[in-house]
Amino acid sequence: MTEKKPVFFIIIAGGTASGKSTVARKIAHDLKNKPVTHLSMDNYYKNFADLSFAERQKINYDHPHSLDIDLLSKHLTQLKNRESIDVPVYDFKTHSRSKETKKVEPADVVILDGLLALHIKEIRDMADLKVFIKTEDDVRFIRRLERDIYDRGRSTESVIAQYLNTVKPMHDAFVAPSMDLADIIVPYYEGNDRAVDLVTTKVKAIIRKNNK
Numbered sequence: 120m121t122e123k124k125p126v127f128f129i130i131i132a133g134g135t136a137s138g139k140s141t142v143a144r145k146i147a148h149d150l151k152n153k154p155v156t157h158l159s160m161d162n163y164y165k166n167f168a169d170l171s172f173a174e175r176q177k178i179n180y181d182h183p184h185s186l187d188i189d190l191l192s193k194h195l196t197q198l199k200n201r202e203s204i205d206v207p208v209y210d211f212k213t214h215s216r217s218k219e220t221k222k223v224e225p226a227d228v229v230i231l232d233g234l235l236a237l238h239i240k241e242i243r244d245m246a247d248l249k250v251f252i253k254t255e256d257d258v259r260f261i262r263r264l265e266r267d268i269y270d271r272g273r274s275t276e277s278v279i280a281q282y283l284n285t286v287k288p289m290h291d292a293f294v295a296p297s298m299d300l301a302d303i304i305v306p307y308y309e310g311n312d313r314a315v316d317l318v319t320t321k322v323k324a325i326i327r328k329n330n331k
Contacts, residue, residue: 132237133252136262139232149319154226160233175214181289201225237297251301
């Protein structure tokens with residue numbers, strides 16, 4: 120019986136709109152000779168479909184309690200065992216899960232990005248490499264404002280209120296302290312591809328070592 124090759128698991132954490140998904144996609148692209156699976160913790164919010172839309176709007180989505188950690192842990196374990204998973208599809212316009220799921224196949228490298236990916240111990244302990252994306256607060260806020268207005272149909276007032284009431288306090292309480300748990304801290308801004316290249320080079324070196 121052929122022994123399964125180990126799956127290399129990368130966590131990418133950082134504040135809202137810090138560039139986590141962008142960095143994850145860049146790493147996946149640079150590892151194009153390796154099968155790579157990219158997951159976002161954004162799809163693992165708990166299903167609040169039983170609540171009214173007004174009630175869902177009041178939920179603190181930046182607190183760890185808003186995430187379905189059990190399902191995410193189960194899925195990551197399945198991917199590490201080279202089993203396929205059905206990832207929930209989250210609708211940010213309605214603050215609820217879609218009825219659809221997305222089939223994700225196992226790969227040699229699994230990349231997970233999320234605000235709280237380093238804060239949550241069950242997830243952090245599974246990682247082979249832990250990365251934190253450090254981006255200036257004002258840059259992150261402007262990016263989030265534009266994203267939530269144009270992509271998620273939010274009003275300027277609602278985005279600002281959410282940022283002040285939950286996003287920033289939760290960042291200070293959970294996200295920023297998790298930077299100390301990272302193996303690599305990437306100062307990210309537009310065009311800083313060298314930092315991503317360094318991470319990719321490190322990943323390639325570790326994978327080669329693990330597969331000897």
